[in-house]
Amino acid sequence: MYRTITCGALRIADKGKTVTLAGWVQTIRKFGSITFVDLRDRYGITQLVFDEKETQKLESENVGREFVLQATGSVRERSNKNKNIPTGEIEIEIHSFKVLNPSVTPPFTIQDDTDGGEDLRMKYRYLDLRRNVLRKNLELRYSVTRATRNYLHSHNFIEIETPYLIKSTPEGARDFVVPSRMNAHEFYALPQSPQTFKQLLMVSGFDRYYQIVKCFRDEDLRADRQPEFTQIDCEMSFVEQEDILQTFEGLIKSILKDVKGIDLKEPLQRMSFADAMWNYGNDKPDIRFEMLVKNLKTESEIHLDALKGSSFGVFEQAETILAISVPGAADYSRKQTDELTDWVRRPQIGMAGLAYIKYHEDGSLKSSIDKFFSPDKLIQFADFCGSKKGDLILILAGKEEKTRKAISELRLFMGDRLGLRDNSIFKLLWVTDFPLFEYEEENNRWVARHHPFTSPKPEDIDTMIHNSPVITDKEHYLKHPFAAIKANAYDMVMNGNEIGGGSIRIHQKDLQKKMFEALAISDEEANEKFGFLMNAFQYGAPPHGGIAFGLDRVCAILGGSESIRDFIAFPKNNNGRDMMIDAPSPIEDKQLKELSLALGEIN
RNA sequence: GGAUCGGUAGUUCAGUUGGUUAGAAUGCUGCCCUGUCACGGCAGAGGUCGCGAGUUCGAGUCUCGUCCGGUCCGCCA
Numbered sequence: 001m002y003r004t005i006t007c008g009a010l011r012i013a014d015k016g017k018t019v020t021l022a023g024w025v026q027t028i029r030k031f032g033s034i035t036f037v038d039l040r041d042r043y044g045i046t047q048l049v050f051d052e053k054e055t056q057k058l059e060s061e062n063v064g065r066e067f068v069l070q071a072t073g074s075v076r077e078r079s080n081k082n083k084n085i086p087t088g089e090i091e092i093e094i095h096s097f098k099v100l101n102p103s104v105t106p107p108f109t110i111q112d113d114t115d116g117g118e119d120l121r122m123k124y125r126y127l128d129l130r131r132n133v134l135r136k137n138l139e140l141r142y143s144v145t146r147a148t149r150n151y152l153h154s155h156n157f158i159e160i161e162t163p164y165l166i167k168s169t170p171e172g173a174r175d176f177v178v179p180s181r182m183n184a185h186e187f188y189a190l191p192q193s194p195q196t197f198k199q200l201l202m203v204s205g206f207d208r209y210y211q212i213v214k215c216f217r218d219e220d221l222r223a224d225r226q227p228e229f230t231q232i233d234c235e236m237s238f239v240e241q242e243d244i245l246q247t248f249e250g251l252i253k254s255i256l257k258d259v260k261g262i263d264l265k266e267p268l269q270r271m272s273f274a275d276a277m278w279n280y281g282n283d284k285p286d287i288r289f290e291m292l293v294k295n296l297k298t299e300s301e302i303h304l305d306a307l308k309g310s311s312f313g314v315f316e317q318a319e320t321i322l323a324i325s326v327p328g329a330a331d332y333s334r335k336q337t338d339e340l341t342d343w344v345r346r347p348q349i350g351m352a353g354l355a356y357i358k359y360h361e362d363g364s365l366k367s368s369i370d371k372f373f374s375p376d377k378l379i380q381f382a383d384f385c386g387s388k389k390g391d392l393i394l395i396l397a398g399k400e401e402k403t404r405k406a407i408s409e410l411r412l413f414m415g416d417r418l419g420l421r422d423n424s425i426f427k428l429l430w431v432t433d434f435p436l437f438e439y440e441e442e443n444n445r446w447v448a449r450h451h452p453f454t455s456p457k458p459e460d461i462d463t464m465i466h467n468s469p470v471i472t473d474k475e476h477y478l479k480h481p482f483a484a485i486k487a488n489a490y491d492m493v494m495n496g497n498e499i500g501g502g503s504i505r506i507h508q509k510d511l512q513k514k515m516f517e518a519l520a521i522s523d524e525e526a527n528e529k530f531g532f533l534m535n536a537f538q539y540g541a542p543p544h545g546g547i548a549f550g551l552d553r554v555c556a557i558l559g560g561s562e563s564i565r566d567f568i569a570f571p572k573n574n575n576g577r578d579m580m581i582d583a584p585s586p587i588e589d590k591q592l593k594e595l596s597l598a599l600g601e602i603n
Numbered sequence: 604g605g606a607u608c609g610g611u612a613g614u615u616c617a618g619u620u621g622g623u624u625a626g627a628a629u630g631c632u633g634c635c636c637u638g639u640c641a642c643g644g645c646a647g648a649g650g651u652c653g654c655g656a657g658u659u660c661g662a663g664u665c666u667c668g669u670c671c672g673g674u675c676c677g678c679c680a
Binding site: 032115218221550579 | 604605606607613614615628629630631635636637638639640641642643671672673674675676677678679680
């Protein structure tokens, strides 16, 4: 036994007890012949007091920060109490101690407000994890997975593992690939998700499956994206969309209750994809604040009469004109509106400009488009946008997709600026009725918006069966009947982040075949890639559907952070590198030879 | 594939119009200190200014290239 109690446990009631602690030296404060040492472990910090004799021993052993000590002494009340820490009323009068292991000076301070930069902390991740902040993040992650398992277990779900070495599939993200030594010139792929396996488990009759599982995607990264990430992956049989929404609404509520103590009584709001795009310009709307997008003109159709017959070329020629009304921002200075203009002009947003109307408190209007619109027209703008006196109306015009994306970004940006995106508030909703297909310009074809196993809405099945997927008029692909087909798919959105998504699957062989056809996947290819699933569907596949949640992101949002890296014990950087172990790395020629591989030129 | 910001002491950063010995804070080392908890005081060590080339009498500073890191777009559900 190295210790009788941890560093976070002792209180004034323990006065007089003899205890042995073990932990890391957080700080040393020396006063001549008396020394204070803060000893740290996972549970907290306890102050040790070394008298003259023990202080000499500390010095002779060169004890410094991050040394591992075992110390025995008696608990006594402090004369100067520290109200900031739970153990602040007591200290340990040291009788004896032992250095269990020395430490070199760490490259950054192991404190809440560390002096270490991002990359240094990544390289020494095991030291960074000693800090409270990251420790608490991992504890939060554990409480999320525990709440998940509790809930799903109590709802009759069974956790089943699926393989990591599987087969490469053409659709969706790039696969990570693993060469097979025993099957030379052949490769496994790491799963992008256990999608097909969970469907097979449904065929097998495990009608409620889940798995907290690593998924792998070889695509470029972001702060909120890792090459390997964790999903809470679920699938159910004999269910319709409504059953799934109910069940997993329950899951997220249960997580919020267990982890944050937040009791959401109301059912989650539901919003169609079309409404989300119309009102927020986004399929994952942040509903913590209003500031809805106003559609002044869409697809060259004018919705605001005041726009008719204007001499303003930009608005006349624009396919789409969208606006938001920013509450209380009418007093923005020229400099501030110029800043906003620069912001929308950045290449990432890419708008040509920004028009604004200041609706002053006194009812007067001042705008950047005064030349083209009389005051009575401007007031029509304000009315249309639902603006109140004191609002600043921001207007973007251009091509539909770009403009909608830009207004959405601008809305979020203004929400941030106005402090309307409080990360201690959690607003959830379901987004439903997604299009089944998305147009891919590059190959002039349809791709599955969700994945190829997603079922169309029953009323759209006929459209899918009786129309050719071929797109003859590229310019007006939206007019193609396939563009209107809705999917039995749903996303759960929290604070403007998609935290989960899923669908009712196709369980009929014929419909699945039709789907592959629509996606221009040949019979041969479908058979080669998904033959096992098609085969399985011949043997009585139950109607089924499911959902997967992004665990890392759920944790980050609950933890009030932008970055999922803070909630992963050993994350990778922007280039997919593990800075600590320095992976990926070259392998030896011998290994290559065993795998029958030769290295080619680097692209 | 593209845009953009950064790389100077162990660490976080400053460094003026290109100018002579590159600074601060913190950390580290030594000495002093019996009530600190961001302890305090004194002293000290610590630099290939990412790397390479160029312009110049002279480059941390300007130019080009390159490597590394951050953020974003494309990509990704």
